[in-house]
Amino acid sequence: TKTRENIVSGMDSIFSGFSAIDEDFYEELEETLIMGDMGIQTTMSVLEELKKAVKEQHIKDPSQCRQVLIDSIRKKMDLGENAYEFEHRKSVVLVIGVNGVGKTTSIGKLADQLKSDGKRVILAAADTFRAAAIEQLSEWADRAGVDLIAQKEGSDPAAVIYDAIAAAKSRNADVLICDTAGRLHNKKNLMEELKKINRIIDKEYPEAYRETLVVLDGTTGQNALVQARQFMEAAPITGIILTKLDGTAKGGIAVAIQSELGIPVKYVGVGEKIDDLQKFSSGDFVNALFQSDTRNKGE
């Protein structure tokens, strides 16, 4: 599996480059956090906490700030105890998000993981809108070796969900994962469609454990917070899949989302291959925020 390299060294350079905790030091930290897409508000509040700790604990050395900062952001990214409960239950995982963020790909990867753990998985191709979306998911189903429930392009996504639930029950599936079409959160009719899908799952499969994941592109800036907020209104969001962290973007907006909305990141996408999905590690994530050049290509 991939790991984020050079993490510690990159981080050290910020904290050892300063000899005193002064305005310049705080400014450098501010710049780093904002450039990681954490947003102004969250950055300011994190730095306020740091300043408070520095005062209270009489910290004099910038390098000591490192752990304080890590701990404070990590605390914000806490997963909670039952984060992966759905893996052990009969569950329905609904996957939603704006266009092109990596929903279909992440579903393929997740299906593969669950299947490897011995689960019986079914995928529902409820993106009936985008060109070749069904063929794309079908290819992932093949790769993971799991079943796919699909209808024709252009058919009613709600009907696909309906079918898929019936199949999940009759085939005694452990996990049903539903792919949906990408939709921008400001499109009323598309968000209504999502609410309808959500209602159908509730109504047709009430005994299932519900997991609803919003997929966020790690490259996205401040708009991701707006996205998360809007998707929360359409379905009971239980977690985030933060994708494309194999690039140079840091995905810092996830910190803002979790602080403000309480939605935890549960998985991160680190590539296009089937095993490029990892469970979220707050330690890796926070370290990478301070890393000047995130590269984890190759190993």
Add this chain to the structure above:
Amino acid sequence: MAFESLADKLQNVFKNLRGKGRLTEADVKTALKEVKMALLEADVSFKVVKQFISSVQERAVGQDVLTSLTPGQMVIKIVNEELVKLMGSETTEIALKPQNEITVIMMIGLQGAGKTTTTAKLAGKFKAKGRNPMLAACDIYRPAAIKQLQVNGEKVGVPVFSMGENNSPVNIAKAAVEHAKKEGCNLVFLDTAGRLQIDEAMMEELVQIKEAVHVDQTVLVVDAMTGQDAVNVAGSFNDKIGVDGVILTKLDGDTRGGAALSIRSVTGRPILYVGMGEKLSDLEQFYPDRMASRILGMGDILSLIEKA
């Protein structure tokens, strides 16, 4: 919403200034702090914001506080003018060769940016203008990428050239241009796979395509919701491959789209069109002044200023 807060904040900063004479350095500094926040909230790159603020600062200090304008609006006016200047002051069309020659356009960008969709949109647009376009399926990696291009090609009535997934994109591109010659097509769009700008092997592939066929226009497709990373992405694609123009997608969302400013300032290349939806007709001209207002988050205040 966002517009009120920036405008209100600026009015507050300048509350007691009206008619005071000239804007001092201190006045302007306080005001520009608010502007800086607004730009950062719009995802303009931190470094670009810094440069921008210092150039505005220079211009704004010593300006007369006109009686017709509140000082806040004066600053906004200068900020807006500088923003528009940075965005490029006019709309640009993609440059095509004469009808009797083949123009090759290569579409590049990160994964999921909207390349395949935008390729079909562009082809449809130029077909309507009397060109004879063809799409070439050079993405052999993404599952069902070829099928996606074929479906979209059919929707806009443009032929799609493909050689399956077992040929190299370089060979596909070469064969596509040959095929276009035979078929009398005079506009070839190469739909390439999404790739990270730090993925050396995949970047090299684009370089090789450019060596193998004569690419007239390389178009970088960027998601308008991109955050601080936009400078890295645009900068690298431009340095390594060379970018002639940019298309911003998904502007039908509610992002402020500060990435536009970052991309423009780091590449100096024009933004050609904007994607305004998933339908293949949802491609629009890019207007720098509208984008500037959007980034500042204040559509209406500009007309206010113009009247003042």
